[in-house]
Amino acid sequence: MLLSCITMRKKLDEVLFITVDVFTTGKRDGLGRTILLLFCCSIFSFLLSSVLLLYLLFTLDYDLAVAGSIAGSFGTLLVIALFLSNNIRCLMTLFVISIFMKKSRNLLLTAGTSLVVLKNIRNTLENLKRLAMSMICNLKAKKASITAPFSNYIKMLKWIGDMLKGVTDLGVVNLESNLKVSPRLESEKFRLKLSDAERQLNETVKYARALAETVSSVTDRLFPAISFLVLTMFIALHIKKYCKDMKYNNRFISRKFVLYDEKQREEGKPHVLPLTPKEEKLYTFIPSARPIHRERKAMLKFATPVVSHFVTWVMFITVDALLYCFVDILTTRLSELEQFHVPLKISFKAIATLIGIPFSEEAHQMDFSYSVTLFEKKCLPEPKLLLYNSVIPLSAILVTLVFMALVAAKVSQLRLMVCERFFTSAADARVEYLHSKILRKRLKTRREKNDRSFRSLIFKLHFWCPLFFQPKGGPQSIV
Template identity: 70%
Template sequence: MLFSWITLKQSLQETVSLALDAFTTDQRKDWRRTLLLIVTCSVTSLLLSSLLLLYLLFTLDYKLSVAGGITGCFGFLLTSAFLLSKTVRCLGTLFVISVFMKKSRNLLLTAGTSLVVLKNIRNTVENLTRLVRSMICNLKAKKASITAPFSNYINMLKWIGSLLKGVTDLGVVNLQSKLKVSPRIESENFELKLSEAEQKLNETVKNAQALMATVSSVTERLFPAISFLVLMLVIALHIKKFRNNMKYQNRFISRKFVVFDEKQKAEGKPHVLPLTAEEEKLYPFIPSARPTTREGKAVLKFGAPIISHAVTWIIFITVDALLYCFIDFVTKKLSELKPFHVPLMISFKGVATLIGIPFDEETQEKDFSYSVTLFEKQCLPEPELLLYNSLFPLSAILLTLLIMALMAAKVSQLRLMVCERFFATTGDTRVEYLHGKILRRRFKLRKENDCNLKSFILKVCLFIYLFIYLFIYLFIYTNTAV
């Protein structure tokens, strides 16, 4: 059982190694390598086509049949391109790796910012709109409820008038009087101001919603496509610089460099390994799990925009949450307020006298009290909070960005190793150039050290000569004086 497991493991490793070699080279010596190349290209194109399918379905809202047809054609063309061109395979591999690079970081940061704009900032504008509309609604309701207290006062005056009419009826002489009360409230200007305020509010909200809808549409539809094209252009430029410019990021000691240096050493030619401590800082080995100072600075440089964007997101989310809490708190307190009761009791006392002697007394009372509400319940704002709709996606984006920041320093090394694997001839030329560069640097430093040593010896000799000359001069001067 153990023997069969070891055999299976070895055969699997050989198959993976052969598939990797067939994918990174154009050598098709037998049918097995050709079959593995077809399978590898098909799997890679399937992964990339699935990203296109998700983009068409969930971003552009295409139907499944249309998105599936476009994705199928794209996958077929991509598989064909992978089979025909090694450069296209390198481009696709670097595209997958570049998920962890700067352009992908900017893409995720833009996605997070768009999410905050579409969710939290839009929700903040909606809550403010609800608050202003509730104030306008309350003003309209107050305008209608202003006439209620006046009607009570009118009824009170009519009641007093009826009582006074009974008093003025003397039997012999009857005084006729009519009490007419007509309330009038000048509210045309008030209504005009309210309608203008509501119209401006509706126009502002409409313009803001149209702007956000436009930004949302452009961001969701065009930005991923533009980012994809820009990323592919950056990768193509990287491949071009790697193949044509020997100085481009050529400071890493790879396995191929070690083999070349051992070959130089075996042939009796100058070799550079092992490196000095200063050279190890300038020319690090790859792949290496140990982080260097330069890699730490790269991680900090990569993470600085992430921190600034995260702080901005937190500020906007906090403002949205605080506004929601404020409106919700005010709404609850206003709904708990009871109407203000305005007591208005009228008491009328009549005393009948005959020749100055009271013989009858009558007291009449009537209640004209009314209540006034501070804020109409039907006008209370109902705020909305979309905190969970933005926090979970933003948490996933920040977690991905954190992983990318930790891997940012190593991804550049991995990208160079991939290019070196696909373009072996260019990799050999770059290794020879770096080897010669290190040798030239050592020769220059050795020459400078020799010059410094000669200068030091010359200074020592000059000092000794001056010391001897001074000693002889003092000796002769002392003897002459004696």
Template identity: 60%
Template sequence: MTVIRGLIDMRILAVDVFTSCNREGFRRTTVLLFTCVFPSLIFSALLLLYLLYTLTCDAAVSTGIAALHGVVLTFALFLSHRLRCMLTLLVISLFTKKSRSLLLTAGTSVVVLGNIRNTLENITDLVRSVICNLRAKQASVVAPFRKYVDMLKWLANLLQGVTDLKVVNLDSQLKISPKVDLKHFQERLNQAELKLNQSVKYAVTFINMVSSVKEHVYPTLSLLVLMIFIALHIRNYCSDKMYKNNFISSKFTHFDKKQKAEGKQHVLPLTSEEEKLYPCLPSFRPTAREGKALVKFGIPIISHLVAWVIFITVDALFYYIVVIITTKLSELEPFQVPLLLSLKGVATLIGVQLSEENHQKDFSYSMTLFESQCLPKPKLLLNNTLVPLTTILLTLLIMAPLAAKMVQMRLMVCEKFYCKAAEERIKYLHAKILRKRLKKRRDKENSNTSTLLITKLHFWCPLLFPDEDNIV
């Protein structure tokens, strides 16, 4: 029990030192220093992981940068009371709408960049396979002509035997060489491949640029924007008494009890209408206003989720279309082109048939529609998209029920760090409730007076029924 009590006292002292400007005394200074070291270590560890695995920096350089930032942040937190408040609000602001917008933007960039990159690679692979098949078909274009040439040579040899009359020898030579001009075809293929490479290069460069900006600039920019909003929140809290000043905190309750003990006007307990306008801080029971805030928080998540599903579905459908095309092309068997040549020769002498010869030869050939080495190989990298998206969605689901409470948490933190501003805000809210009650009471009295006058006869007929109270 003594140890537990000592830990509780140490926690109370650490919170008090961390949230106040008073660090007088060796004990308070030491506690504050160690309290500032803890968040600095967490920040340095996260920065180290970011440099190592996201920016792929060298281990020694990453360690040095993380250690330097940790030391600088420790002394900055030790010296600056405002920075300690901003850091605390930064942790709380991870569950606000601004962080929701940042996470949704990050998720959209992951989906768009991942799926567009994958779809672009599949389209490029499909076009390259077509160009590859056309190049492979250059040699096969000449093959049918060679078959016809062989057929003509065979026919020429047969005819040469017929023209040999033994008396006069007709020596004939048939020279045939197929020639197909493929130069223009080759140039068109080279131009198509060049345009494809240029288009892919531009697209990949753009995607890499956006991806690099997302990985290098986006986290820093998001953190900077979030810190600006936090600084504006602190400024409004300290300078504007009306800024989100509609919560009843424990300090307000203590101030009202003090007013009651001194015999001055007090406002607690609140009426049922006032309880709806001025909820307690913190209030764990969800209210109708918080329910509406939860719905507003969830609508952008649902709309972005639908867009993400559409992007992923289009990428998956294109992948399966390419897979089906590849499967069907690979299953196609080479088609046969039958080319049979038969020659029948009949020798006659004065109309009398002497002999008959039949000559037949097969010049058939086969052709493939698509070369197997040129078949496209599509990719579907769902893990690169689904894993970060699942993490983002789980984070958003955790943030959704807590988002409505984060306004209260930020106000509690500011009340803890800025006690003087909190006292001024409490006095303003206390006077505001009293003014509203007084105004409501006066309106009610005026309404009752008007009702009573309307029911009196002297109000309608003052000559016939004079007011006895006004008769002298």
């Protein structure tokens, strides 16, 4: 059983080695290697096409037929390109790896900012609109209720007039009183101002919504395509520099470098391994799990924009939440207010006298009280909070960015290792250049050290004249 497991593991390692070799070198010596290369290209293309299909369906809301046609065409063309070109295979491999690089970080930061703009800032504008509309609604309601107190006063005056009419009717002399009160509220100008304010508010909200929808549409459709092209251009530039410029990012000691140095040692030529402590700070062995000082700085540099964007997101989300709390508390407190009761009672006492002697007395009382509301309940604003619509996606984006920051320092090593596998001739040339560079630096350092030793020897008088001068700390001459 153990022997079969070991045999199976050896066969699996052999198949994996052949697969990587076929995919990176593109050598199709036989039908088996050709089929294996086609299979690898198909799997690679299928994964990328699936990602494109999901993006078209759930982000851009394309129909299934349209999204499937686009993804299928892209996958077919990609299979052909991967099968025929070694450069395309390297480029697409680096493209997948570059998901964890700076451009992908910028894409995620832009996506998070767009999410905050389209969710929280739009919700803040919506709550402000509702607050303003509630004020306009309350003013309109108060305009209609202004005449209510005047109607009570009119009824009161009419009642007083009726009472006076009854008192002044003496039978001989009848005093007629005709009280006419007609309230008139000149509200046309006030109505026009309210209508104009409501119209301007609706136009502003409509413009803000149209602008946000336009930005969202352009961002969702054009930005990924432009980012894809820009990222592809940067990867192609990196491949070109790797193959043409021997100095480009050539400070890593790879497995190929170690084998080359061992070959130099076996042939009796100068070798550089092991490195000196000073050289170990300049050159890094790859792959290495422990981050060096330079990689820690790269990680910190990668995380700095993430922290600044996170602070901005928190600020906008906090403003949205505070405005929601303000409107909600205002609505709750206004709804709890009771109506203001205005007591308006009048009493009338009539005393009939005959030659100064009272003989009858009548008391009349009427209640004209009324109540006034400070804010109409039908006009109370109802705030809306879309915190979960932005916090949950932003949390996923932040978790991804934190993971990317942790591996950002090692992705550059992985990218160089991939280029080394795809471009073996360029990798050999870079190894030879780095090897000779270290040797030249060592020779230069040795010469400088010898020069310093010679210059220091010139000024040592006890070396040139030992009879007259004694070295410091040496035995004193006896006179």
